[in-house]
Amino acid sequence: MREDREIRRKRKRRRKLINSIILLVLVICMGAFIVVKAVNSEEKLNPEVSQTAKNKTDKKKSDKKNEEVQKDDPNSLVKGSNHLKKADKYAYDAKTISQFIRPTKSDGYVKNTDTKKICFLTFDDGPNHKITPQILDILKEEKVPATFFEVGKHITPEVKDILERQLNEGHAIALHSYEHDYTKLYPGRVADASQVKKEAEMTQKNLQDVLGKDFKSSVWRYPGGHMSWKELKPADDALESLGVHWIDWNSLVGDAEPKSRRPTTVQGMVDFANESLTYQSEQDIVVVLCHDAPGKQLTVDSLSAIIKNFKDKGYEFGILK
Ligand SMILES: [Zn+2]
Known part of the structure; x- marks a missing residue:
């Protein structure tokens, strides 16, 4: 009888432990889901936030291109001189x-x-x-x-x-x-x-x-x-x-x-x-x-x-x- 009781108690403890682990995993998954969702909705609400970052990169690229064009532009001044x-x-x-x-x-x-x-x-x-x-x-x-x-x-x-x-x-x-x-x-x-x-x-x-x-x-x-x-x-x-x-x-x-x-x-x-x-x-x-x-x-x-x-x-x- 005593042994049976002991076995039941052990099973109960194991089940409790398994439940706790499942609960913990669920909480982590839910947390991750909420964070991803929040970031997405932030972008939807403020498209300019992500757009600004993209624009900055694009601007850098186009500035560089302009500089190159200017360097080869026959209608630009010979730097430090008196003619084009x-x-x-x-x-x-x-x-x-x-x-x-x-x-x-x-x-x-x-x-x-x-x-x-x-x-x-x-x-x-x-x-x-x-x-x-x-x-x-x-x-x-x-x-x-x-x-x-x-x-x-x-x-x-x-x-x-x-x-x-x-x-x-x-x-x-x-x-x-x-x-x-x-x-x-x-x-x-x-x-x-x-x-x-x-x-x-x-x-x-x-x-x-x-x-x-x-x-x-x-x-x-x-x-x-x-x-x-x-x-x-x-x-x-x-x-x-x-x-x-x-x-x-x-x-x-x-x-x-x-x-x-x-x-x-x-x-x-x-x-x-x-x-x-x-x-x-x-x-x-x-x-x-x-x-x-x-x-x-x-x-x-x-x-x-x-x-x-x-x-x-x-x-x-x-x-x-
Ligand atoms: Zn004169």
């Missing part, structure tokens, strides 16, 4: 070209050994809405690039359209002092190095304010020309310290000459350009001085003929960087 990527194939270093067109060896002349004929059309004293857009129209029509030497005080948000057009249409932008005032740049005809440096920096800044921080021009032309003033070495060195190189010209259309010898016809301007080049030792590289200041309508009217003149002589066209 699509213009880079015909952009030449101003420092090198400048040495080819010096009149004498004592001036740092270097002989050009390349036989390729390249013409650099350059326009000083702009930009403005009267003449510059007309020059751009003709260059576009003739499919020829040029370099524009801008005066810093003319660079304002009002000419943003012109500057952007110059870049977008494959041209280059260069520096031509801030004030274009001979008495400030060259008091007593002697170059003031600190003034030259200051005006180069101010012009660069105005251009960057309009075109962005990636823009930088390394090309400078002295108003009146390097050839016209005295003791320029300190000013040249000051420009070099900014990574900027000066360049003159070896041909000019004569549109800023004194009235007594300034051409008054289209053919007169073409002849002036050809005649002035004959006095130079370098003939295959020609840097042509023109102006796009207000009032230079004859330059506009002559431009097609000037371009044709150099095309017929077998010149390609380049820009200065």
Whole structure:
């Protein structure tokens, strides 16, 4: 009897234990079910929660893609330069070209050994809405690039359209002092190095304010020309310290000459350009001085003929960087 009771008690305990285990498993399963359900309903209620995470990943992917596109975009600026990527194939270093067109060896002349004929059309004293857009129209029509030497005080948000057009249409932008005032740049005809440096920096800044921080021009032309003033070495060195190189010209259309010898016809301007080049030792590289200041309508009217003149002589066209 006692043994029977003992066996029954043991069975009862075992059943109790089994029941407890089953109950525990059930509780765990229910718990897990509730948690999964809750997460699902959270997503249903707030689809943006999971969507935001997805969007973040997508955005990262698309940003990366945009960056890559921008890197290859021919219409983006060559970082730290004065022209777009699509213009880079015909952009030449101003420092090198400048040495080819010096009149004498004592001036740092270097002989050009390349036989390729390249013409650099350059326009000083702009930009403005009267003449510059007309020059751009003709260059576009003739499919020829040029370099524009801008005066810093003319660079304002009002000419943003012109500057952007110059870049977008494959041209280059260069520096031509801030004030274009001979008495400030060259008091007593002697170059003031600190003034030259200051005006180069101010012009660069105005251009960057309009075109962005990636823009930088390394090309400078002295108003009146390097050839016209005295003791320029300190000013040249000051420009070099900014990574900027000066360049003159070896041909000019004569549109800023004194009235007594300034051409008054289209053919007169073409002849002036050809005649002035004959006095130079370098003939295959020609840097042509023109102006796009207000009032230079004859330059506009002559431009097609000037371009044709150099095309017929077998010149390609380049820009200065
Ligand atoms: Zn000038």
